[in-house]
Structures are given as structure tokens and as C-alpha cells.
């Protein structure tokens with residue numbers, strides 16, 4: 001019989017107490033449940049007398065924001081633990097240290113990163129993260145290259161793929177990202193003033209066709225081990241440090257889905273500047289910062305990925321002249337398409353983002369939503385003709401009216 005049950009705070013403390021490497025002395029421990037995500041419990045355990053701490057994350061057997069009508073496999077906690085360990089090996093220092101992963105209790109016990117800030121919050125507050133593009137390019141290039149057929153033994157990859165079969169979490173993405181936004185689904189959360197914009201999406205045949213192709217790619221293209229949900233709420237930052245958390249959606253999928261996720265969330269913050277920037281000059285500067293972060297991220301990612309390929313490529317058939325260039329072009333196009341899809345679902349889908357949803361003034365919020373939608377649409381419809389990251393910059397600036 002399974003021993004799984006959702007932990008009480010007292011139980012979380014008892015589990016934490018057994019980690020002598022974090023809590024070598026016996027002073028009192030205190031727990032606070034700080035989970036602000038859509039799916040899990042997160043206990044922050046501290047020892048006030050010493051200032052030591054750790055995190056106990058536990059998966060719930062259903063989608064927290066929906067309730068038990070949407071059951072969810074607890075195996076995602078095993079997947080999260082294994083993905084964090086794999087990412088920590090491939091990209092040292094860029095994920096939290098995992099102290100223990102307990103599949104039976106669906107627990108991940110890990111380093112407390114409370115000295116960092118969740119990037120979404122940091123960006124909303126106007127934070128600047130000069131090393132972020134370099135760190136994330138390092139994380140993405142190494143985790144994607146070394147789990148793909150380009151950079152690892154191709155038979156081992158098939159075995160690894162089996163360890164990351166993640167049907168329930170993939171279904172969340174297939175539904176909430178790649179299906180529900182494209183018709184009048186019950187779970188959509190459309191503010192009445194935005195209904196015309198949602199209906200325009202549902203009639204837009206060019207958009208629907210490209211979105212269907214992205215959906216097919218997500219369903220079928222087992223290119224590399226993805227983080228699977230790499231938005232700015234899954235990244236802790238300081239100006240000098242970046243830590244990626246929460247890879248419970250990890251599975252073998254198209255690389256552009258991970259890169260596109262972060263591009264999308266930087267663009268959602270770009271749209272949110274309708275409110276968060278106090279004046280026109282600040283808005284221009286802030287948006288320039290966000291777009292330069294996107295450009296830097298892709299440019300550094302591409303340079304690193306090509307260098308890894310040149311040094312560690314395992315498949316001689318791929319050494320043909322022009323093959324690498326063609327691969328990188330397709331990867332950029334996937335990135336742009338998935339960035340559009342990941343942005344679009346956050347405007348009127350079930351799970352929205354604070355960058356836009358918390359804008360108190362209705363008119364500013366509506367401007368941000370319509371801008372995010374315009375950017376998302378143009379990314380999706382133009383993805384297969386894109387040839388440079390400059391295409392993303394052009395689409396964002398044109399939609400914002402800062403470029404003719």
C-alpha cells in the first residue's frame with residue numbers, strides 16, 4: 001500500500017530534521033507553506049537560531065488550481081528530482097542542490113534559494129540581471145545538447161527517454177498551451193472586454209494552422225530532455241546568479257519549446273510595461289533591456305551550442321557542410337513559434353501571469369493584453385520564415401508601435 005499522503009507542516013519539519021548536513025544542531029525548526037504555483041506544496045523550513053534552511057516540495061495528486069477533478073500523477077516528483085540531478089550534472093551551479101528525492105512520498109528536498117528572487121517578480125519590480133543571458137544560454141545549450149542525438153550515445157538516449165515519459169504533465173501543456181486557447185474552451189478566462197480578441201484568434205486560419213503544426217511538434221519531436229516549463233516563475237535570480245527550478249514537466253521534446261518559453265515570458269513582461277514603467281522614457285529603456293536580453297540569450301545560446309557540437313558531436317552523418325546551419329535555423333524557428341504559443345495562452349487562458357494579470361488599471365491591462373496577443377500572433381504565423389533573432393525584436397517593436 002502506498003505511504004503517500006499530503007504532508008502537514010509538523011511532518012515536513014520532522015523530515016527536514018533528519019538532514020544533519022543542513023541542521024547539525026537540535027534547535028527548533030519552523031515551517032511555512034510558500035507554494036504559489038499551480039500544482040504543488042512547498043514547505044520552507046528554517047532554524048531561526050542558526051539561520052539554516054531547506055525546501056521540502058511535495059506533489060499533490062491533482063492540479064492545485066483546479067482541484068481533484070483534474071487528477072495528476074505523482075510520478076512527476078520522481079521526474080522533477082531526476083531532471084534536477086541531470087541538469088545539475090550538465091550545468092553545474094545553475095539548479096538547486098537536491099538533498100533527496102523520494103518518489104513514494106512525491107518529495108523533492110532541496111537547497112533553499114530564498115536569497116534569490118523569482119525572476120517574474122524581479123522583472124515586475126524593475127530588476128536588471130546582467131548575467132542572466134549568459135547563465136541561461138549555458139544552461140540551455142548544455143542540457144539540450146548533451147541529452148540529444150547530437151551529443152549523447154543514441155541508444156542510451158532511447159533508454160533515457162523512457163525515464164522521462166511524463167503523460168499527465170505533457171497533457172497539461174497539450175491542453176492549456178496548444179489546444180484550449182484556440183477555441184472557446186470552458187477553462188479559458190476571458191475578460192469580457194477582451195472577448196473580441198479571443199474570437200479573432202479562433203477565426204484566424206493562418207494562426208490556427210501554424211499552432212496545429214507547433215502542437216504536432218510538441219507531441220512528436222523527441223529531440224532532447226526539456227525542462228518543459230521554463231517561464232520566469234521557474235527561475236530564481238540575483239544580479240550575479242541564476243538558478244532554474246521546477247522541472248516537473250521534463251520530457252523528451254522539441255528544444256525550441258524551452259528556449260521559446262523564456263522568450264515568451266520576457267515578452268509578456270515587455271507587454272506589461274504598459275503599466276509597470278512610470279513614463280514613456282522608462283518604458284522605452286525597459287523594453288530595450290528586455291529585447292537585448294532576448295537577443296543576447298539566443299546569440300550566446302547559438303554560439304555555445306555550435307561549439308559543443310563542433311567539440312562533442314557524436315554523429316558523423318551530421319558533419320555535412322550546411323547541416324549545422326540548417327539545424328540552427330530550424331531551432332530558431334521552433335523557438336519563435338513556441339514563444340508565440342507560450343505567450344498567447346497566458347493572455348486569456350486559465351493560468352495567467354502576474355506581469356499582466358495584476359495590472360490594476362483596466363485600460364492599461366487591456367493595452368498590455370492586446371499587445372501580448374499581437375506579438376504572440378505574429379511570432380506564431382511567421383515562425384517558419386524567420387531567419388534571425390532580430391525578427392523577434394522587429395515583431396515586438398512593431399506591435400508596440402516603436403518601429404514602423
Ligand SMILES: Nc1ncnc2c1ncn2[C@@H]1O[C@H](COP(=O)(O)OP(=O)(O)O)[C@@H](O)[C@H]1O
Nearest residue numbers: 035036037038039040042055111112113114246
Ligand atoms: N528551492 C527553492 N528555494 C526557495 N523557494 C522555493 C524553492 N523552490 C520553490 N520555491 C518557492 O515555491 C514557489 C513554488 O515553487 P515551484 O517549484 O514553482 O512550484 P509549482 O511546481 O507548484 O509551480 C516558488 O515560486 C518559490 O517561491
Ligand SMILES: CSC[C@H]1O[C@H](OP(=O)(O)O)[C@H](O)[C@@H]1O
Nearest residue numbers: 037038039063172176229233351
Ligand atoms: C493548469 S496548470 C497551468 C500551468 O501551471 C504550470 O505552471 P507552474 O506550476 O509553474 O505555476 C504550467 O505552466 C501549466 O501550464
